[in-house]
Amino acid sequence: MESTTIRLAALGRLVLMVVALLPLGCAPYVSPLAPPPYRTEIGAGYDVTWMALVRAVAKQNLPLRAIARDSGVIATDDVVTPIGVYSDCGRIGDDQLEGEALVTFTVFAEANGEITKLQINSNMRTQGYRKGSSGWLKDKPVYSCASTGRFEANLVDAVREGVKH
Numbered sequence: 048m049e050s051t052t053i054r055l056a057a058l059g060r061l062v063l064m065v066v067a068l069l070p071l072g073c074a075p076y077v078s079p080l081a082p083p084p085y086r087t088e089i090g091a092g093y094d095v096t097w098m099a100l101v102r103a104v105a106k107q108n109l110p111l112r113a114i115a116r117d118s119g120v121i122a123t124d125d126v127v128t129p130i131g132v133y134s135d136c137g138r139i140g141d142d143q144l145e146g147e148a149l150v151t152f153t154v155f156a157e158a159n160g161e162i163t164k165l166q167i168n169s170n171m172r173t174q175g176y177r178k179g180s181s182g183w184l185k186d187k188p189v190y191s192c193a194s195t196g197r198f199e200a201n202l203v204d205a206v207r208e209g210v211k212h
Contacts, residue, residue: 074140078191085167085199091210093119093158099209100156100165103202109152119156125149127174134171134192139178146176146184148192154202165203169194 089096097116104111110124127147130136134148148171155166171192175184 074142076137076139076190078137079135079193081191081193082196085165085169085194085196085203087165087203088159089163089165089203089206089210090161091163092161093156093163095210096163096165096206097156099206100154100202102209103205104154106205107202112151119158121154121156123150123152125151130173130176130192131195133169133195133198135195136171136173136176136190136192142178144173144176144178144190145180147174148172149174150192150194150198152198165206167199167202169198 089099091099097119100121101114104121104123109126111121112124113120113122115121126149128134128150130144130146130148133150136144136148138144150169150171153168153170155168157164157166171194173186173190173192175186176190177184
């Protein structure tokens with residue numbers, strides 16, 4: 048009986064040491080907070096806004112998965128961008144993730160009288176990343192990323208400029 052008690056006490060000490068040393072070996076991944084879909088209104092009718100939207104997407108040279116004027120949807124295919132440009136992929140410990148992200152955007156346009164409502168949804172994930180600015184890029188595990196809002200703001204600015212002309 049005494050031998051079992053000693054073994055359990057030793058096992059308990061071993062578990063405590065492992066738990067105490069665990070934070071030294073791996074830092075927790077901290078994901079960014081995902082913003083809600085980007086929504087705005089364009090001060091022009093649907094036809095004018097749609098043409099400006101198509102031109103703005105074409106100028107970005109984005110590969111398209113779908114474009115449907117009747118339903119007001121433009122969906123991009125995967126685009127590889129540097130982490131930090133359109134996407135925030137979080138951090139591991141104190142180090143920001145750097146590298147490449149795969150991003151897709153879906154734009155919804157909806158007529159509303161003399162204005163057009165736009166909503167831009169994004170989906171982003173790491174393709175190759177590293178902690179900080181040194182080291183090789185890793186592809187696994189894949190982390191979800193959040194939009195920085197830069198793509199959406201630039202696209203809306205281009206559409207607003209396009210409806211003026």
